[in-house]
Amino acid sequence: MLKKHSYLIIFIAIEIAIALVSFNTHIKNNWTLLSVFTALFLIVTPALYYLTNKKQTEFTFWFIFYSVFKITPYVFEMENNFFQVIFQYKIFLNIAFLIFLVWKAFQFIRNFRKAVKQKDNMEQDEYSIISDSLKKSIPFKKLGKMISFEVCSFYYCFIKWNRNKTNQNNFSGYRESGVSALYIGLMLASVFEAIALHAYLISQNRIIAIVILVLHIYLLINLIGHLKAIFFRSHLLLSQKIVIRYGLFDTLEIRLDSINTIQKFEGDYEKSNELVKFALLGKLEPHNISIELKENIQVSLPFGIKKEPKRILLYIDNAADFLKTVGSRMAEAQDFDSVCLELDGTEPVFVI
Numbered sequence: 001m002l003k004k005h006s007y008l009i010i011f012i013a014i015e016i017a018i019a020l021v022s023f024n025t026h027i028k029n030n031w032t033l034l035s036v037f038t039a040l041f042l043i044v045t046p047a048l049y050y051l052t053n054k055k056q057t058e059f060t061f062w063f064i065f066y067s068v069f070k071i072t073p074y075v076f077e078m079e080n081n082f083f084q085v086i087f088q089y090k091i092f093l094n095i096a097f098l099i100f101l102v103w104k105a106f107q108f109i110r111n112f113r114k115a116v117k118q119k120d121n122m123e124q125d126e127y128s129i130i131s132d133s134l135k136k137s138i139p140f141k142k143l144g145k146m147i148s149f150e151v152c153s154f155y156y157c158f159i160k161w162n163r164n165k166t167n168q169n170n171f172s173g174y175r176e177s178g179v180s181a182l183y184i185g186l187m188l189a190s191v192f193e194a195i196a197l198h199a200y201l202i203s204q205n206r207i208i209a210i211v212i213l214v215l216h217i218y219l220l221i222n223l224i225g226h227l228k229a230i231f232f233r234s235h236l237l238l239s240q241k242i243v244i245r246y247g248l249f250d251t252l253e254i255r256l257d258s259i260n261t262i263q264k265f266e267g268d269y270e271k272s273n274e275l276v277k278f279a280l281l282g283k284l285e286p287h288n289i290s291i292e293l294k295e296n297i298q299v300s301l302p303f304g305i306k307k308e309p310k311r312i313l314l315y316i317d318n319a320a321d322f323l324k325t326v327g328s329r330m331a332e333a334q335d336f337d338s339v340c341l342e343l344d345g346t347e348p349v350f351v352i
Contacts, residue, residue: 007049007052007053008049008053008064011045011046011049011064014045015041015045015068018037018040018041018045019041019075021037022034022037022038022041022075022076028077031080031081031082034076034077034080034081035081035082035083037076038072038076038081038082038083039082039083041068041072041075041076042068042069042072042083045068046061046064046065046068049061049064072087073087123236123238123243125164125232125233125245125251126152126155126156126160126164126232127152127229127233127245127248127251128251130148130151130152130155131148131152131250134147134148134151142304145300145304146304149248149302149303152225152229152248153221153222153225153226153248154221154225155225156224156225156226156228156229156232156248157221157222157224157225157228160228160229160232163231163232164232164234166234169236169237169238170234170235170236170237171234171235171236171237171316171317171318171321171322172234172235172316172317173230173234173235173246173314173315173316173317174230174231174315174317175317176317177285177286177315177317178286179227179230179285179286179315180227182281182284182285183223183226183227184227186223186281187220187223187224190216190219190220190223191216191220193216194212194213194216194217194220197209197212197213197216198212198213222248225248226247226248226280227247229247229248230246230247233245233246233247235314235316235322237322237325237326237329239329239332240255240256240257240329240333241253241254241255241256242254242256242291242326244278244312244314246278246279246314247280248280248302249278249280249300249301249302250299250300250301252278252299252312254291254293254297254312256326256329256330256333257330257333258293258294258295258297259291259292259293259294259326259330260292260293260294261290261291261292262289262290262291262292262323262326262327263289263290263323264288264289264290264319264320264323265287265288265289265290265313266286266287266288268283269313273307273308273309274296274309274310274311275309275310275311275312275313276299276301276307276309276311276312276313277312277313277314278312278313278314278315279313279314279315280302285315286315287313287314287315288315288316288319289313289314289315289316289319289322289323290311290312290313291311291312291313291314292310292311293309293310293311293312295310296308296309296310297309297310299312
């Protein structure tokens, strides 16, 4: 843990040391030295951190730099400081940042409309289009994923109301699972809790009451968005792979030739790094399909969590048909491979 974040720990230690030294009366009374230490704190140390730590993400660096920028005027006296001018006009920097966000929003809308018009691939749904558009608009991967989750949550909560076209290759996962009642019950409990807490806290502390109310509304939007995403995003079975779509989870593609076993499974399980269940509420949500892979694969979960499981659990409404179809597709693939092996070393064969 310490080794992984060693550069960050060293950076923080240096910044603290610079801040402590700058409290010296001699430095405070000398505007030249004060400006030098401000430059070390604000520019030099973050720049060295960026240049020496190549493994960091762009989002991490800009978050650290922005944090240092916000802290600097509270650590160093700005009167007669060389950097006083910058912080006097920081409102313009905030405006520039707002313009940057508006421009990125414009880029996202443009990419989204373009993708929707060109949408002719059954493997893509709105979630994939929004995620891809945001990745193109925002150069910072982690920030893009965070914003993508929030945008998709609001999109499915407020905008998405029509079901996409489906065929025999699409399999839903909500009609018989009972997740609708589970999430609706959870949302009702959240509403009652919000009302009760707000009524109690509004007379005690108005600010805390408003903050908690906003958090409850935010939670409610995410729950509704996730539930509607479960309704509108169906799993897809193609000739060579399974496309798993569950709520606001990232799409997962599993190649049929990477599957060791796939079977019906409704039993209990133990949590481990080798297992991922497509269920936001964990064991509260049911599962009836178990997919064991030949090798570990990377799975991206909400909130930036990544795992490399070898076993996947999920729920499919029509599990029997799903397993039958997957089995036939895998058998066809194996037959094709055996034919290819038989033809290996012979003259090319063409079928018209």
